[in-house]
Amino acid sequence: MDSGVIESGLNVTLTIRLLMHGKKGETVKKMREESGARINISEGNCPERITTLVGPTTAIFKAFSMIIEKLEEDISSSMTNSTATTKPPVTLRIVVPASQCGSLIGKGGCKIKEIRESTGAQVQVAGDMLPNSTERAITIAGTPQSIIECVKQICVVMLESPPKGVTIPYRPKLSGSPVIFAGGQLTKLHQLAMQQNPFPIATNTTGFTGIDASQNTTHEMTIPNDLIGCIIGRQGAKINEIRQTSGAQIKIANPVDGSTDRQVTITGIPASISLAKYLINARLSSEATGLATN
Incomplete structure (x- = not known):
């Protein structure tokens, strides 16, 4: 598949997740009406929002082009009140499952180099996952046309290499709360875990011990090999x-030849599984932000 297929607008439904600043308003309404794409902006009081574009390829790229034009306009208007003489490039970040980044980078970086050279855009794939997620940010900078062409090529790779395992989407509002592992914080930690993963929990349980084992369930997740150490x-x-801390049983499978991920199996009552997942993701996000300690 090449970007010509993307251009032709065959019945391929695409989803593009953008990490942007800004709020809802008339601009988004106009983009929805003119492009025909579904545009959703995440809620929350954080400065960054996830903007999701969903629809047929033609609608997606119409909406995407409008977003790029708006970013270009914002740069131009900010230049009028600025002493800067050189105009900065349009820069945006898209969010993709980490399991697809290998295909995007290619062997020895050949694919990402090809995309850079053929589009003229600067493309950088983040080495770490975004907090509390299994997604990575890709930063793209350049002229509006080079960015649009670059994203088309990225979409082609993503269509050809679907994500593996379960993807935990990045939610900007969750990244603002620091995770503290001090003893007194366990209840708060448990509440946070339950908010993110609302499982029914028996009202008469005051702790994780002495609970009927028949309530046990199993959850599986995959963690990249290069992060399993943390x-x-x-x-x-x-x-x-x-x-x-969680009261759950956690088993980490041995490495499998040819796989870049390790299988992690969590067994316990729903509340324990929820807390274990939260602690694992918090650990991954600490590693991503360089806060993890042995």
Whole structure:
């Protein structure tokens, strides 16, 4: 598949997730009406929002072009009140599942180099996942036309290499709260975990011990090989801490030849699984922001 297929608007439904600043308003309404794409902007009081574009390829790229034009206008208007003499390039970030980034980068970086050279855009794939998610940000900068062509090529790669495993989407509003592992914070931590993953929980349980094992369920998730070390910790210290804190059983599968991910199986009551997942994702986000300690 090449970008000509994307251009032709065959019945391919695409989803593009953009990480942007700004709020809803007349501009978005106009974009929806003129493009025919579904445009959704995440709620929350954080400065960054996730803008999701969904629809047939032609509608998506019409909406995307309008967004780029708006960003270009914003730069031009900011230049009128500025002493800067050179106009900065249009820059935006798209959010993609980490499991698709390998295909996007290519062997030895050949694919991303090809995209850079053929479109003229600067493209950078973040090395770490966004907090509390399994998604990575891709930063694209350049002229409006080079960015549009670049995103088309990225979409082609993503259509050819679907995401593997479960994708935990990035939600900007969750990244603002620091995670503290001090003893007194456990209840708060549990509440946070339940907000993110609302499971029914028995009202008569005051702790994680002595609960009927028949309520146990199993949850599986995949974690990239290069991040598994921060979950295990030195001599298994971190994984044991997560087991004790959550009350869940956690098994990490051995590496599989040819796979870049490790399978993690979490068993326990829904509340324990929820808390274990939260602690694992918090650990991954700490690693991503350079805060993780052994």
